[in-house]
Amino acid sequence: EVQLVESGGGLVQPGGSLRLSCAASGFTFSSYAMSWVRQAPGKGLEWVSAISGSGGSTYYADSVKGRFTISRDNSKNTLYLQMNSLRAEDTAVYYCAKALEDVPGYDAFDIWGQGTMVTVSS
Amino acid sequence: AIRMTQSPSSFSASTGDRVTITCRASQGISSYLAWYQQKPGKAPKLLIYAASTLQSGVPSRFSGSGSGTDFTLTISCLQSEDFATYYCQQYYSYPGTFGQGTKVEIK
Numbered sequence: 001e002v003q004l005v006e007s008g009g010g011l012v013q014p015g016g017s018l019r020l021s022c023a024a025s026g027f028t029f030s031s032y033a034m035s036w037v038r039q040a041p042g043k044g045l046e047w048v049s050a051i052s053g054s055g056g057s058t059y060y061a062d063s064v065k066g067r068f069t070i071s072r073d074n075s076k077n078t079l080y081l082q083m084n085s086l087r088a089e090d091t092a093v094y095y096c097a098k099a100l101e102d103v104p105g106y107d108a109f110d111i112w113g114q115g116t117m118v119t120v121s122s
Numbered sequence: 123a124i125r126m127t128q129s130p131s132s133f134s135a136s137t138g139d140r141v142t143i144t145c146r147a148s149q150g151i152s153s154y155l156a157w158y159q160q161k162p163g164k165a166p167k168l169l170i171y172a173a174s175t176l177q178s179g180v181p182s183r184f185s186g187s188g189s190g191t192d193f194t195l196t197i198s199c200l201q202s203e204d205f206a207t208y209y210c211q212q213y214y215s216y217p218g219t220f221g222q223g224t225k226v227e228i229k
Contacts, residue, residue, distance in 0.1 A: 045158075045166065045209055045220040061217060095165055105216040108156035110177065112165035 002026035009116030022096030145210035
């Protein structure tokens, strides 16, 4: 079964850090670009970051550039998002998503994880 | 970034209705347009990509059309499980951007 399972969300104070993980199964992980997409409470979808299948190319939304780092370990079929200098406006459900092809940053997403909630509050 | 605008933002419909949701891009995106369905508390689900290609496993009552700047998602005969929020997404250029969503509610 093709599946993505996120973990690592939680409550963090402003200025703090969190690392999200996304475990993939059921497909050749290294053959596809992966992205993180977030959704603030009651709001729409916002693409956050993407990485190519090899991990050699990474892309970020302006709102997180310089604070978030995307990476992947193809030997472990796992995607990561390191989030530093967190702000209240980063509060959202974070989804990992598989691209249709190895086109990071602008592709449709055919598989999504269940999401992990990140709350930034003092 | 390309701006995607959906209309309407929400509306009410009855089971069996034919419904249409519109998505407009701020510049031409060829056919690089996807539609997603999201139910409360769940992840989005890909319905259509390349403007009109039905994703595997999606019922044939869903269809998409359009190219350039104007696109539509049509549900030919609304079922109870179709009440949800629908999002369009352009993936013509970086960064891929989503519309604000259209909520389909029960009348």
